[in-house]
Amino acid sequence: MFFDFDGVLVESNAIKVEAFERLYAGYGPSILARVMDYIDGKEGISRVEKIRHAHEAFLGIHLTEAELGLLAERYSRTVEDAVATCPWVTGARDFLEAHAHRLPLFVVTGTPEGEIRRIAERRAMTGYFRELRGSPPRKPPIVRELLVRHGLAAERAVFIGDALFDHETAHETGLRFIGRVPPGRPSPFPAGTETAADLSDLAERLARPPQTAHA
Structure with a gap:
């Protein structure tokens, strides 16, 4: 993930x-x-x-x-x-706590890599992830590199993002995508994109086949 x-x-x-x-x-x-x-x-x-x-x-x-x-x-x-x-997104910490030991988890962000690592350390998040990666480069080459280095199949991976560029990254790299759209916000994603208001039911979502309509 x-x-x-x-x-x-x-x-x-x-x-x-x-x-x-x-x-x-x-x-x-x-x-x-x-x-x-x-x-x-x-x-x-x-x-x-x-x-x-x-x-x-x-x-x-x-x-x-x-x-x-x-x-x-x-x-x-x-x-x-x-x-x-700042606060966690609802459900995020619980998901990481429950699944970090059995799923390979990664952060891929536009934040500079040194900064995201410092922030993760301060938030006691580092241990949840196999790697935390930031810019540069852009996200698609980072995802491709991580898939190869960790021996992961793109069709069995998912990208969770909140921006159109995250959706594009998932599309370019062959990953399933789930878009986070907070309540009351318009979706920035194409029609039919699977979305969620937060991460409280993420484990349940991952157990289902990919959806073809907004959550």
Whole structure:
């Protein structure tokens, strides 16, 4: 099983959105609105890609690698403590506790790898997973690498994500996909995608054949 992290295991998406608001608020309301519209639905894509695009597309600034690194570090300082202490997604911790000993579990996230490992350590999550992987690279090559290295068959694996990019990753790599869509939120996924409000019935879902309609 492959899990995205933010919005799938922990309720941290709002923290990440607020961090982008702080990062771009100084450029004025018009630029901020365009940036926030751009990042909407881009969960699962690394902050580095989003910052690079936002600066180029909306500010006309082509960042050097050093400048990009400084902005990404500023963003990281804003979010890391908050993500390390925010609530779990309902059912996530119970599922990990019950199944980590018998299923190979992985985290594949757009968060930088060093940061996700620190956060997982602070949340006492590390022991649940065979590997915790972050950016770079993007998610599809990470999933392919993990399938090969751990001798796993894609058709027997599932990706749990909350973003369209997670759905695309599962499609590209041949994995079953279950989308997490919180109550009251519109689904970002194509019609017919299997979805769940949280992870409270994940074990039951996995025991069924893949669904062809929204949960």
